[in-house]
Structure formats: C-alpha cells, structure tokens
Amino acid sequence: MRTTVAVVGGGYGGIAVAEQLDDVTDVVLIEPRDAFVHNVAALRGLTDPQWTDRLFLPYDRLLTRGTVIRDKAVRVDATSVTLGSGTRIEADYIVLATGSAYPFPAKAGTEDSATAKSRYHATREVLAQSGRVLLLGGGPVGLELAGEIRTAWPDKSITIVDPGDEIVPGDYSDEFRAELRRQLDAMGIRVILGTRLREQPPSEPGEAKTFTATLHSGEQVTADIWFRCFGAVPATGYLADDLAVARQAGGLLAVTADLRLPGQERVFALGDITAIPEPKQAGTAVGHAAVIAANIRALVQGGGEPTTYRPGPPGIVLPLGPHGGATYAPDWQNHVDPATEAHIRQQAKEREDSLLALNILGAEITSQLKGRHLNIEEYAELLHVNQGEG
Ligand SMILES: Cc1cc2nc3c(=O)[nH]c(=O)nc-3n(C[C@H](O)[C@H](O)[C@H](O)COP(=O)(O)OP(=O)(O)OC[C@H]3O[C@@H](n4cnc5c(N)ncnc54)[C@H](O)[C@@H]3O)c2cc1C
Known part of the structure; x- marks a missing residue:
C-alpha cells in the first residue's frame, strides 16, 4: 500500500516538497496554473522582453511517479482536498503550499501563462511610452521594480512613495537601508517617505494616464503610469472547519515547530501562508519543504523524532x-x-x-x-x- 500525499499549490515550496517525496509516496500536486512561475524574476520579466517567457517553466518533468493536477483546491479538511471541478482527493498527508497573491507585475495574476506573458509584454509597451513612473510602496518589490525600470530606461523619472519612515521594513540594519538609499540616489530614483497619496490615482496600475497626485504632506507628484508595490494576501480561504482554527487574522496559518497545523497529525503548511515570524521568501519556503518532506518520510518509513524548523536570522x-x-x-x-x-x-x-x-x-x-x-x-x-x- 502506497501513501498518498496531496500537495496543494505548486510554487517554490510545493514543488520542492513534491519532488522530495516522489520516490516514497504517491504525490498528487494540485495547482491551477499551467506552468510554474519563477516569481523572483517577475519584475525583470516586465522590463526585459528576453526574460518574460523565461518566467514560466512547465511542470510535466517535475515528478517521475506522482501526478500534477491542474485545478484549484476549494475545500481542504484533515483527510481530503476538494477541487474546483468537484473531484475529491483522499490523502494520507496534506501539505498546504498555496502562497500569497500580490498585485501585478510582482505576480502574474492569472493561471494561464500565455495570458500572463501577453500582459507583461503589453504593460512593458505602455511603460516604455511613459516618462514619469510612480511606485507606491518602498519595500523590496518597489525598490527592485525601480531598479529594473532604471536599467531598461535610464531617462525616466521614477518616484517611490511610502507612508513608513524607512524603506524595506523588517529586521534589517539601518546601514543596509542607508546603502540602498545611497544607490537609489545615485540612480536618480526619488524616495518620499512618511506620507501617502490623498486619493487613489485616477487610473488602474500599469495604465497610461497622466495625473498629478497630492500627498498628505502637501507635495504633488505628476506621473504617466503607476504601480502598486504592496499588499501580499495569503491564500488560505479554502480551509474547512476542522482546519480553519489555524487561520489567524489576515489569513496566515499557525504552525507547530514541525510545521503541522496545530492539533493535526497529517496536515502540514509551508511558505508564505505560515505565521512564522520571518521574511516571506522562496528560500524559506524551500527550507520548510525540506523539514516537511523529512517528517512525512519518517512517518511513512517509521523514523524517529520529528524534524523541527528554526528560522534563521533575517536576511x-x-x-x-x-x-x-x-x-x-x-x-x-x-x-x-x-x-x-x-x-x-x-x-x-x-x-x-x-x-x-x-x-x-x-x-x-x-x-x-x-x-x-x-x-x-x-x-x-x-x-x-x-x-x-x-
Ligand atoms: C517580485 C518578487 C520577487 C521576489 N524575490 C525573491 C527572492 O529574490 N528571493 C526569495 O527568497 N523570495 C523572493 N520573493 C518571495 C517569494 O516569491 C515567495 O516568498 C514565495 O513565492 C513563497 O513560496 P510559496 O511556495 O509559499 O508560495 P508561491 O510561490 O506563491 O506558490 C503558491 C502556489 O499555490 C497556488 N495556489 C494558490 N491557491 C491555490 C489553491 N486554492 N489550490 C491550489 N493551488 C493554489 C498558486 O497558483 C501558486 O502557484 C519574491 C516575491 C516577489 C513578488
């Protein structure tokens, strides 16, 4: 008798755990997208046409024994996953790896890679024609996008606005932020902190339309295009009652040290959906995947003590x-x-x-x-x- 492991979500953590368990279990990877999206490169995928198509990598060679089902989990309980199609998959172990949504262009925002590629290409053409760019959000996404735009178009005016007192919030050092500020200044990227727009811009993000935004500080910024560079939302709305108790305000899931949902023997969670106090990164999702794979492998093969996860220092x-x-x-x-x-x-x-x-x-x-x-x-x-x- 083989053991069935349902991995819900085929992002960074999901593909890692699925691959690591493929030899000892029957893995069913459930993912609505037709291709893995290499999000880490998404912002260059917007600005550099040579990168756009490279963001999308097919799933069909990931697993030797297991299967990838292109569908979405709409309900997950302790022993089964119900898909959008209505099919119910019974599983011995379930790994929740559904990540988070984020506004385009940081995330593709569609499950069909051809549509996503067209959107990146079309937005790049609009961006190329826009002389003044406004980026709302001075976290990693806002800064990285500014750097990519500057590289592709040295002459554009780029302004980042963030209500916080500092760029890149989190447990990083002031010297680190100062070094980034120094480089942004040298690249001619303007950063306005501690204030926000009085009103939403009159256009959609990524749409060509010139407008002048007034900030709470009274300053005005004129832009031809803008992008939203904040607002990650964890995808955990599918949990049935027996699992939903793990869901905290904001949608993150509490997990135990061995990355199970509290009180659940056979349901694990990883990556961006976990409430572990650490930066949400692909690298940490892959680290979680290794712990979960080791724990399921030990449970299946009869191992010793569970492996526990310890967050590293913020980097x-x-x-x-x-x-x-x-x-x-x-x-x-x-x-x-x-x-x-x-x-x-x-x-x-x-x-x-x-x-x-x-x-x-x-x-x-x-x-x-x-x-x-x-x-x-x-x-x-x-x-x-x-x-x-x-
Ligand atoms: C622009 C950008 C750059 C980044 N750069 C870096 C970097 O350099 N280094 C780094 O470590 N991290 C980086 N990150 C963060 C990193 O992308 C995330 O932390 C990482 O994707 C989290 O992995 P995950 O496996 O938890 O979820 P994800 O990679 O988000 O994957 C979740 C998957 O689950 C699927 N899914 C969602 N809902 C369902 C459902 N109901 N049923 C089935 N499947 C579902 C989604 O379609 C998706 O494929 C970056 C993020 C962005 C936005």
Whole structure:
C-alpha cells in the first residue's frame, strides 16, 4: 500500500516538497496554473522582453511517479482536498503550499501563462511610452521594480512613495537601508517617505494616464503610469472547519515547530501562508519543504523524532537591476563554502568595501548572488527544464 500525499499549490515550496517525496509516496500536486512561475524574476520579466517567457517553466518533468493536477483546491479538511471541478482527493498527508497573491507585475495574476506573458509584454509597451513612473510602496518589490525600470530606461523619472519612515521594513540594519538609499540616489530614483497619496490615482496600475497626485504632506507628484508595490494576501480561504482554527487574522496559518497545523497529525503548511515570524521568501519556503518532506518520510518509513524548523536570522538579497543592490546577511559565512567566502572577502578588499564588516554584501556580490541570473537555473533544474526551452 502506497501513501498518498496531496500537495496543494505548486510554487517554490510545493514543488520542492513534491519532488522530495516522489520516490516514497504517491504525490498528487494540485495547482491551477499551467506552468510554474519563477516569481523572483517577475519584475525583470516586465522590463526585459528576453526574460518574460523565461518566467514560466512547465511542470510535466517535475515528478517521475506522482501526478500534477491542474485545478484549484476549494475545500481542504484533515483527510481530503476538494477541487474546483468537484473531484475529491483522499490523502494520507496534506501539505498546504498555496502562497500569497500580490498585485501585478510582482505576480502574474492569472493561471494561464500565455495570458500572463501577453500582459507583461503589453504593460512593458505602455511603460516604455511613459516618462514619469510612480511606485507606491518602498519595500523590496518597489525598490527592485525601480531598479529594473532604471536599467531598461535610464531617462525616466521614477518616484517611490511610502507612508513608513524607512524603506524595506523588517529586521534589517539601518546601514543596509542607508546603502540602498545611497544607490537609489545615485540612480536618480526619488524616495518620499512618511506620507501617502490623498486619493487613489485616477487610473488602474500599469495604465497610461497622466495625473498629478497630492500627498498628505502637501507635495504633488505628476506621473504617466503607476504601480502598486504592496499588499501580499495569503491564500488560505479554502480551509474547512476542522482546519480553519489555524487561520489567524489576515489569513496566515499557525504552525507547530514541525510545521503541522496545530492539533493535526497529517496536515502540514509551508511558505508564505505560515505565521512564522520571518521574511516571506522562496528560500524559506524551500527550507520548510525540506523539514516537511523529512517528517512525512519518517512517518511513512517509521523514523524517529520529528524534524523541527528554526528560522534563521533575517536576511535579504535585494538587487537594484542586474548590477546594483545590496544584501543583508548576518551569518553569510555559514551559508557559503570556503572558496565563496574567500572570493567575497577578496572582492570587498579590492573595492575597499567597508560594508562587509556590517554584514552587508555590496552591489557586485548582490549582482553575483541574484541580480544577474535571478536564480532561475536552480528552479529550472528542479523542474528538469533546459534553459532556453522554458
Ligand atoms: C517580485 C518578487 C520577487 C521576489 N524575490 C525573491 C527572492 O529574490 N528571493 C526569495 O527568497 N523570495 C523572493 N520573493 C518571495 C517569494 O516569491 C515567495 O516568498 C514565495 O513565492 C513563497 O513560496 P510559496 O511556495 O509559499 O508560495 P508561491 O510561490 O506563491 O506558490 C503558491 C502556489 O499555490 C497556488 N495556489 C494558490 N491557491 C491555490 C489553491 N486554492 N489550490 C491550489 N493551488 C493554489 C498558486 O497558483 C501558486 O502557484 C519574491 C516575491 C516577489 C513578488
């Protein structure tokens, strides 16, 4: 008798857990999209046409034994998943990996990759014609989008407005933010903090329409196009009563140290939907996936104590285009091999870069870590897709 594992959601965490359990269980991966979306590169997918189609990687080579069902979970209880089609899948274990929604262009906003590609291409054409860009939100998405737009169009006016007192909120250092501010200034990207628009812009995000917005501070900003760079919403509305108790205000799910829903033996959750106090990142979703895969494997094969998840110190790789940006990495030495550590130290020395002592990796290393390649190889490899064919 094989064990059935239903993995609900085929994003970063879902594909990792599905792949790791494929040899010992019957995995059923439930995902409404026709392709995996490499979100990490979505903003370059907007500005650089060579990246748009590369964001979408097919699922069909991910699993050897398991199956991928293109549908959406509309109800999940402790032992089964009901799909939009009405089909009910009974499972021995369920892994909830449904991630979060985010406004376009950070997330594609559609389940059909052809439609998503057309939307990125069409919005790029509109953006190319727009001289003044307003970005609402000074978190990682707003900053990264500003960097990508600056790289593609050196002459555009770019303004970021955020009601907070600082860019990139979270447990990062002031020196890290100062380094990003320095680079944004050098790139001619204006950042206005501590205020917000008095009224919503009169156009939809990504639509060409010139308007002048008045801020609460009294200042006015004229733009030809704007984008919303805030507002992640966890996708957890499908939980039936026995599981819904894990759902907190805002939609995040409480999880135990071994990443089960509280009181549930066989239902696990990972990634952006969890209430674990740590940055919501693909890397952490993949870390959760490894813990859950180890726990289900041990339960199936008769293992010992459950593996528990411990969040690491907060870190972030934040490119500003392919060649700019900064990385906050309090324990970076523990995550790289000795050769990489030596390379990073050598580069910092050559550039007389004092940031390294503050646990900040500068633009060049950030470019090497993410900015140039946007980590696509890693996920293409997991999905067994040759680069260029995705
Ligand atoms: C622009 C941008 C850049 C980013 N850059 C980085 C980065 O450089 N590094 C990093 O570590 N993180 C980055 N992140 C964050 C990262 O993308 C998320 O943290 C990550 O996607 C979370 O993974 P996940 O597996 O929890 O969910 P997701 O990757 O969001 O996947 C969830 C999946 O579940 C599916 N789903 C939703 N509802 C249902 C349902 N009812 N039934 C079935 N399936 C469903 C969705 O279609 C989706 O495919 C970035 C995010 C954005 C928006």
